[in-house]
Amino acid sequence: MKVKNPIPRDKGVDNTLDLMQEGFNFIPDRRKELESDIFKTRLLGRKAICIAGEEAAEIFYDESKFKRKGAMPKPLKSSLLGEGGVHGLDGEDHRQRKRMILSMMTPERLEDMKRIAVEELDKRAAEWENQSEVVILDEIQKVFGVTGMRWAGLPLEGEDIEQRVDELVDMVDFGGSDVARTAASFTSGMASRKSHEKWLKQLIKKVRAGKLDAHPSTPLYIVAHHTENDGKPLDLHAAAVDLNNAYRPLIAAAYFVAFGLLAIHEHPGVGEKLKTDKSYSKMFTQEVRRYYPFAPAMVAKVKRKFEWKGHKFKKNRMVILDLFGTNRHPDAWEDPDEFKPERFRDWDESPFSFVPQGGGDFYAGHRCAGEWLTVMVMRSTFEYITKSMTYDVPEQDLEYDMTKIPAFPKSGFIINNVKRTGVAAEDLKLDEQSPTVVKHSAE
Numbered sequence: 001m002k003v004k005n006p007i008p009r010d011k012g013v014d015n016t017l018d019l020m021q022e023g024f025n026f027i028p029d030r031r032k033e034l035e036s037d038i039f040k041t042r043l044l045g046r047k048a049i050c051i052a053g054e055e056a057a058e059i060f061y062d063e064s065k066f067k068r069k070g071a072m073p074k075p076l077k078s079s080l081l082g083e084g085g086v087h088g089l090d091g092e093d094h095r096q097r098k099r100m101i102l103s104m105m106t107p108e109r110l111e112d113m114k115r116i117a118v119e120e121l122d123k124r125a126a127e128w129e130n131q132s133e134v135v136i137l138d139e140i141q142k143v144f145g146v147t148g149m150r151w152a153g154l155p156l157e158g159e160d161i162e163q164r165v166d167e168l169v170d171m172v173d174f175g176g177s178d179v180a181r182t183a184a185s186f187t188s189g190m191a192s193r194k195s196h197e198k199w200l201k202q203l204i205k206k207v208r209a210g211k212l213d214a215h216p217s218t219p220l221y222i223v224a225h226h227t228e229n230d231g232k233p234l235d236l237h238a239a240a241v242d243l244n245n246a247y248r249p250l251i252a253a254a255y256f257v258a259f260g261l262l263a264i265h266e267h268p269g270v271g272e273k274l275k276t277d278k279s280y281s282k283m284f285t286q287e288v289r290r291y292y293p294f295a296p297a298m299v300a301k302v303k304r305k306f307e308w309k310g311h312k313f314k315k316n317r318m319v320i321l322d323l324f325g326t327n328r329h330p331d332a333w334e335d336p337d338e339f340k341p342e343r344f345r346d347w348d349e350s351p352f353s354f355v356p357q358g359g360g361d362f363y364a365g366h367r368c369a370g371e372w373l374t375v376m377v378m379r380s381t382f383e384y385i386t387k388s389m390t391y392d393v394p395e396q397d398l399e400y401d402m403t404k405i406p407a408f409p410k411s412g413f414i415i416n417n418v419k420r421t422g423v424a425a426e427d428l429k430l431d432e433q434s435p436t437v438v439k440h441s442a443e
């Protein structure tokens, strides 16, 4: 880890505009320029310290040093994460809520999620056979949107499903590139969140009143009947936010699937390995999550002052961990800017060097509750796409713009001439993955 003393300072009075314009490159470019994995900047008028790398992630996820309450800027919270949910809680309140969410992630329920995803994918692929072209990003967003809602136990009959999927997609869009685009994304994200949460509140109220049946294993039931540390039912608004948190983020995996198809297209032999080597899909999925961008950074506030690497961290200082840059940090990864799935064969499984969905401990900390799900669903999707169908990749613009959050291939990754082979779809539904994934993640 490169650490300069005193901590170098970013130029300019406030760098919020630079952050919006530079997206994923904002922290990595400054780290390179300032030759330090730690630097000071100013965002939204507040002093901030940016850090990157495995050691930096280890302190960032130390609950005794950092808190989340009040850390996330308001517009981001209102659009991307929602108010009152698990992301912004600390201490015992966080543990209690996190336990609620993790109780949804039993091996059986993870298998359910994967089975529903393959079923929805197979249904959708039947339609792709009759289409002149298929935009993978849009289509997988639909597949994962419906999968997540079904898995959560939400009744979809009579619902405008496209509208609900659009709302989910809107909520994960940060914008980026320029101020106008970012502002438009926030406005649209907030409106979609409001509409979606209104729907969820109605469902939770009905379940609580006994007017709607929900299976006890589903997020809808678990959230509706959850009680807080004070013994009272979860506040209705927070309940809607965390019910949404239990399936909305699966939409994020659609961006990784589009990137995964790009990787298959650009790296000869990878598709064949996915088709023939059962263990390869896990390494491939991990490398897609490491190499391609989705979540750029996470923000926290210093809980009480401490010193680290000779630098003083004052109470309440905003600290930002470069997630994307940590996944490509040269101290932890050989040839970090090359796409090499095999690197995961002997990976040491450090909870701090590979943080596409946050780091540290799933139970005590803020690490993503859906990481096991994400890996399982992505693996099955890549296996389905390589084994259960054939397709061509026409000419298109496959560049991706790192200033946009989320980033994605400009074309959305178009395929055509889709034919289902009839091979493997049923096997994929039955192919149990969760024990290994849970074991690895709970270590």
Ligand code: HEM
Residues within 6 Å of the ligand: 086, 087, 088, 098, 101, 245, 246, 247, 248, 249, 250, 252, 253, 254, 256, 294, 295, 298, 356, 357, 358, 359, 365, 366, 367, 368, 369, 370, 371, 373, 374
């Ligand atoms: C590609 C897919 C995904 C990505 C990139 C992603 C990314 C993240 C990130 C960066 C965090 C924040 C970590 C932190 O606060 O330090 C997070 C937290 C979280 N994620 Fe995910 N996530 C994904 C999928 C999912 C799925 C499928 C679910 C649920 C079904 C989920 C549920 C959550 C929850 C509940 C939290 C809050 C955890 C806490 O604060 O304790 N995520 N995720």
